[in-house]
Amino acid sequence: LPDSAPKHPVIAIHMPEPWGAFFCEHLSKKLPDINFRSWDTSGCLDEISYVLAVQPAEGDLNKLPNLKAIIVIGAGADHVLCLKNLPDVPIARLPQPDMRQRMTEYILLHVLRIHRQQQQYDKQQDEKTWKMLFPQPTATERNIVILGAGYLGRHAAVALKNIGFQVSLWSRRSSDLEGIKSFHGGKQLQQALSKAEILISLLPLTPQTDKLLSTEALSCLPKGAAIINASRGGIVDDDALLRSLDTEHISAAVLDAFTIEPLPSDHPYWEHPNVTITPHCASAATPEAVAPILYETVAKFENNQSPDFLVSRTAGY
Amino acid sequence: LPDSAPKHPVIAIHMPEPWGAFFCEHLSKKLPDINFRSWDTSGCLDEISYVLAVQPAEGDLNKLPNLKAIIVIGAGADHVLCLKNLPDVPIARLPQPDMRQRMTEYILLHVLRIHRQQQQYDKQQDEKTWKMLFPQPTATERNIVILGAGYLGRHAAVALKNIGFQVSLWSRRSSDLEGIKSFHGGKQLQQALSKAEILISLLPLTPQTDKLLSTEALSCLPKGAAIINASRGGIVDDDALLRSLDTEHISAAVLDAFTIEPLPSDHPYWEHPNVTITPHCASAATPEAVAPILYETVAKFENNQSPDFLVSRTAGY
Numbered sequence: 001l002p003d004s005a006p007k008h009p010v011i012a013i014h015m016p017e018p019w020g021a022f023f024c025e026h027l028s029k030k031l032p033d034i035n036f037r038s039w040d041t042s043g044c045l046d047e048i049s050y051v052l053a054v055q056p057a058e059g060d061l062n063k064l065p066n067l068k069a070i071i072v073i074g075a076g077a078d079h080v081l082c083l084k085n086l087p088d089v090p091i092a093r094l095p096q097p098d099m100r101q102r103m104t105e106y107i108l109l110h111v112l113r114i115h116r117q118q119q120q121y122d123k124q125q126d127e128k129t130w131k132m133l134f135p136q137p138t139a140t141e142r143n144i145v146i147l148g149a150g151y152l153g154r155h156a157a158v159a160l161k162n163i164g165f166q167v168s169l170w171s172r173r174s175s176d177l178e179g180i181k182s183f184h185g186g187k188q189l190q191q192a193l194s195k196a197e198i199l200i201s202l203l204p205l206t207p208q209t210d211k212l213l214s215t216e217a218l219s220c221l222p223k224g225a226a227i228i229n230a231s232r233g234g235i236v237d238d239d240a241l242l243r244s245l246d247t248e249h250i251s252a253a254v255l256d257a258f259t260i261e262p263l264p265s266d267h268p269y270w271e272h273p274n275v276t277i278t279p280h281c282a283s284a285a286t287p288e289a290v291a292p293i294l295y296e297t298v299a300k301f302e303n304n305q306s307p308d309f310l311v312s313r314t315a316g317y
Numbered sequence: 318l319p320d321s322a323p324k325h326p327v328i329a330i331h332m333p334e335p336w337g338a339f340f341c342e343h344l345s346k347k348l349p350d351i352n353f354r355s356w357d358t359s360g361c362l363d364e365i366s367y368v369l370a371v372q373p374a375e376g377d378l379n380k381l382p383n384l385k386a387i388i389v390i391g392a393g394a395d396h397v398l399c400l401k402n403l404p405d406v407p408i409a410r411l412p413q414p415d416m417r418q419r420m421t422e423y424i425l426l427h428v429l430r431i432h433r434q435q436q437q438y439d440k441q442q443d444e445k446t447w448k449m450l451f452p453q454p455t456a457t458e459r460n461i462v463i464l465g466a467g468y469l470g471r472h473a474a475v476a477l478k479n480i481g482f483q484v485s486l487w488s489r490r491s492s493d494l495e496g497i498k499s500f501h502g503g504k505q506l507q508q509a510l511s512k513a514e515i516l517i518s519l520l521p522l523t524p525q526t527d528k529l530l531s532t533e534a535l536s537c538l539p540k541g542a543a544i545i546n547a548s549r550g551g552i553v554d555d556d557a558l559l560r561s562l563d564t565e566h567i568s569a570a571v572l573d574a575f576t577i578e579p580l581p582s583d584h585p586y587w588e589h590p591n592v593t594i595t596p597h598c599a600s601a602a603t604p605e606a607v608a609p610i611l612y613e614t615v616a617k618f619e620n621n622q623s624p625d626f627l628v629s630r631t632a633g634y
Contacts, residue, residue, distance in 0.1 A: 101456065101457065105433060105481075106433065108425065108429055108480065109426070109429035109435060113430065115422070121593075121594075121598075124596070125593065130579035131596055136598070138419060138422070139418065159480065163421075263447060265445045276438075276439070276442065277442045281438075281453070
């Protein structure tokens, strides 16, 4: 931690309850040098220097005359960047090892579940059918493509490679990881998709990635491909995905993020036999894991330095 | 491969159909120096030098007057060692990377599925319930114990450790793997079990391990522990496990091996809500993967050398 520590700057926690109160309590214990308070617009707003935000309502951040910076707690900044009249202050993200650990666990689980045909085995158990499924390739014969080569994508890629999978990464800019094939830019997207037996999205939601997984993109995938979306619902064109599932061009989709959350109870995803739904639980930050990087980030701002993970308003992440 | 190659020794393949014919066809193509034939007692039996066996019937091996060695294709030799009047010839196993790769994939899948509470999420999807499950520890906070520190157990242990799990191994004799706690012998079994939030059996079935997971052993596990048995059904006392599942001392069991296979359709495991059944598919050998080590093993026998993986009749594996 920096030598010069925060001396009680005020951070307002703008998270849905019960998480807001939970984070406020635990962060206060962990970081006594910082004055945390739950979001409450009836309080003294000019004391607030920072907001720790998930999905602030339109106008909320504009009520803070002395706001120095916005700190987003999840992996993506899209919920803040989409605000009208966003205050002209820096926006920082808090990537930390616990977040990518959890995300990688989720990715490995669902890749292996698809790869080893576990849902078919579950169905067989329901029918009391004893039958080995063939063919069963090994991980070394299976091509996985990850969209997004950031803090989360790179970690998941290495973990998948360690298990033996053939892993490729696609991202806006070129990335370089030993033993992992890298594609970049719009021109190489089709090429990357065409080899994805299992496609994973860990992309940030930006104007460029909005509905990136369109009818056209999905048609580039090999027949029978599976999709795992653990980033943002907006990456996927839901109607296109449902059509691809119904024609069995896509064999399975595992979705942790949706355009509207909680996913409305009448959404066709819920009952689709080849869709797995999880409630945005792939990688949930904990106060304990966030505390050190939050402290470091605030300390840098307080010392007029630039923290390591600033969001670019142009790039959108 | 050894310089001096097999010159058409005859290997009889004693496997259930359709696997026998499948292996015969593919091994014949891969290894033209060896004369493979499917098991057929009406043929000329004195030409047969080797048997590649899964589960030979009582007396079958005694019909071969010139048998030089028995070669078992799976990980365990129990199906051969249990035979009465077993011919007094060496018994070789064929452990190879493909086998442990497949087993490790199976272990990782089911450990992660238990660890990340995926079956509960599946139930929630059936009920259209959107709810994050707490608490959700990370792999780094989860204790896994593997019984069996052989070719399969050691590989799975390293893979689990690489993902971040706390891994311990227990085996008859002491083993040593960096970063992995090792327990050994009967005296340390209780100690190993007492920390196993997820217990994995990769043990060979021997007189010492028969029903090792008894009522007493299961009671040593922490409340809510889960079990994965990917070795032999005989390791588990089925009645004891069912009782532990019903009292919820054991929260879940994933079983790939059973005392009787296929698992009889009236067995209570099939419909138990907390039991996952797979049809002995965790690690199935393929002719392609077996061919090199089979060739090497036969070549050693033909050259009067000892192959690397001889079964000890005393140890039972």
